[in-house]
Amino acid sequence: MERDSRWRSPAGETGSEGVEAPSQAERANRADSTENARDSSWEKELVARCLTGDEEAFARIVDTYGGLLLRTAYLLIKDEEGAKDLVQETFFLAWKNMTTLRDPALLRSWLLKILVNQAISLKRQLARQATLLRERLAGEEQEQLLPKTSLREGRVEDWLDVVAALQRLPVKQRVVLVLFYYHRLTMPEIAAMLGVAENTLRKRLQLALKKMRRLLQIRPQERPAAQEEAAGADQPPSQIASGREEQHE
Numbered sequence: 677m678e679r680d681s682r683w684r685s686p687a688g689e690t691g692s693e694g695v696e697a698p699s700q701a702e703r704a705n706r707a708d709s710t711e712n713a714r715d716s717s718w719e720k721e722l723v724a725r726c727l728t729g730d731e732e733a734f735a736r737i738v739d740t741y742g743g744l745l746l747r748t749a750y751l752l753i754k755d756e757e758g759a760k761d762l763v764q765e766t767f768f769l770a771w772k773n774m775t776t777l778r779d780p781a782l783l784r785s786w787l788l789k790i791l792v793n794q795a796i797s798l799k800r801q802l803a804r805q806a807t808l809l810r811e812r813l814a815g816e817e818q819e820q821l822l823p824k825t826s827l828r829e830g831r832v833e834d835w836l837d838v839v840a841a842l843q844r845l846p847v848k849q850r851v852v853l854v855l856f857y858y859h860r861l862t863m864p865e866i867a868a869m870l871g872v873a874e875n876t877l878r879k880r881l882q883l884a885l886k887k888m889r890r891l892l893q894i895r896p897q898e899r900p901a902a903q904e905e906a907a908g909a910d911q912p913p914s915q916i917a918s919g920r921e922e923q924h925e
Contacts, residue, residue: 722736722737723780734767734771737770745766751842751850752792752850752851754840754843769790770787785869792855795851796851841892845887852877853881853888855869
């Protein structure tokens with residue numbers, strides 16, 4: 677089956693959201709089409725039709741989960757075109773490997789797992805490319821590099837919104853934070869999806885939240901007083917870490 681590009685809509689819902697657990701009222705108000713799509717009989721029927729080669733059934737899966745996966749991919753890599761490519765590859769792999777889905781009721785989690793694995797693979801690939809680039813640049817004269825590296829000097833301490841701060845996290849911490857808060861999956865669900873112990877995931881989540889709070893409070897004197905009061909009402913100010921960062925999972 678060729679990759680379906682009909683779902684490729686612009687990335688959305690990338691504004692600043694809090695990283696604290698949503699309230700009970702907020703959880704109740706978030707009943708959308710993806711919640712309705714969890715009906716097991718609906719998913720079993722579509723998966724069964726896909727296994728017979730029914731592309732129309734698969735198109736319904738794409739229409740249902742495309743937006744959700746696209747927003748998730750954008751949160752993970754913060755690149756719109758890259759996010760579209762990740763989701764396209766996710767659906768391609770899902771169609772190709774549909775026979776490996778043992779429980780159709782877990783279709784949503786299965787698609788998320790494929791997406792997360794693709795995002796991690798992409799990060800590793802980019803890291804390898806960056807290493808090669810640094811090695812090549814190592815032979816260049818230092819004075820040729822200085823103008824490029826000083827272009828953004830002094831802007832590292834600018835206050836970051838939640839989405840920008842999210843990109844500063846190690847990918848493993850970012851994944852568990854997105855799955856736990858954005859998708860509201862439980863720790864047992866995330867552990868089963870990623871094949872990682874719950875204690876390890878909890879540690880990653882704690883480190884992620886600690887760093888997010890730190891990043892969002894960089895240079896707090898530049899933030900409006902109203903934002904300062906709102907931030908202080910929810911949590912005590914955290915100190916800016918000095919010296920070496922924590923060892924990340």
